Amino acid sequence: MKAEGYKDPTQTLPDPPPEHTDCDCNKCESCEDTANWWQKFNDTVDDLILRSNVHKCRTSIPADEKKQKKEREVYQ
Numbered sequence: 001m002k003a004e005g006y007k008d009p010t011q012t013l014p015d016p017p018p019e020h021t022d023c024d025c026n027k028c029e030s031c032e033d034t035a036n037w038w039q040k041f042n043d044t045v046d047d048l049i050l051r052s053n054v055h056k057c058r059t060s061i062p063a064d065e066k067k068q069k070k071e072r073e074v075y076q
Contacts, residue, residue: 009044010051017041 018033025031 008051009048014044017058 015037017037018030020053021030021034038041
């Protein structure tokens with residue numbers, strides 16, 4: 001997030017993929033563009049998941065009740 005040029009993916013539109021070609025040599029400029037786009041796509045998806053997978057677990061059971069329940073399970 002602190003990297004220079006970083007753009008929050010939740011605040012920007014994704015880059016469109018490069019034009020499709022039938023080439024699969026993995027050496028030409030078109031193949032490189034496609035590979036780079038997929039890498040950036042995967043990084044963006046990871047970033048989005050990281051940002052959206054936030055848990056705020058709360059429970060209404062007091063801590064001492066949890067401890068008592070665990071102790072009962074151990075002794076049963």
